Amino acid sequence: MAHYAFIDDTNTVVEVIPGRDEWEVVDGITDWEAYYTTKRDGLRALRTSYNTIAGRHITGGVPYRGNYAGIGFKYDETLDVFIPFQPFESWFLNEETYSWDPPVAYPADGAIYTWDEETTSWIEVVDDETV
Numbered sequence: 001m002a003h004y005a006f007i008d009d010t011n012t013v014v015e016v017i018p019g020r021d022e023w024e025v026v027d028g029i030t031d032w033e034a035y036y037t038t039k040r041d042g043l044r045a046l047r048t049s050y051n052t053i054a055g056r057h058i059t060g061g062v063p064y065r066g067n068y069a070g071i072g073f074k075y076d077e078t079l080d081v082f083i084p085f086q087p088f089e090s091w092f093l094n095e096e097t098y099s100w101d102p103p104v105a106y107p108a109d110g111a112i113y114t115w116d117e118e119t120t121s122w123i124e125v126v127d128d129e130t131v
Helices: 032-037
Strands: 002-007 013-019 044-048 074-076 081-083 092-094 099-101 113-116 121-126
Touching (some): 002 032, 013 032, 032 044
Antiparallel strands (some): 002 013, 113 121
16 A cells, blocks of 8 residues: 655645555556645645655665655655654754764664753763763
8 A cells, every 4th residue: 555645835744644556547547646636735745655764665675755754744856755854953864864863973882862952962861861
């Protein structure tokens, strides 16, 4: 089953629905993006893949449009991908994974950290408090 994201005039996803697979022909309809676009006044429908996350297809298939669209995601017309929320101002878009990366890598020492935007650094969490 395919899914379709409805985007507004700012390329923001406002709704995601299940729909017809692109290979299905029903009553002569073959372009399901065009068909679903007619169902929401002023919105455009674009197919999105439930199995695509961070530029990868989770079952090994071909990734489609970067990420499965979510409400509030932005559609980047140039890259033809859905981009999730930017979690912090300092984080940058990774154009291979279509997700946001911090300017400093997450520490690989096994501890739990939270991001501190003010210092643009990771702060260790100890007993539900930061160090």
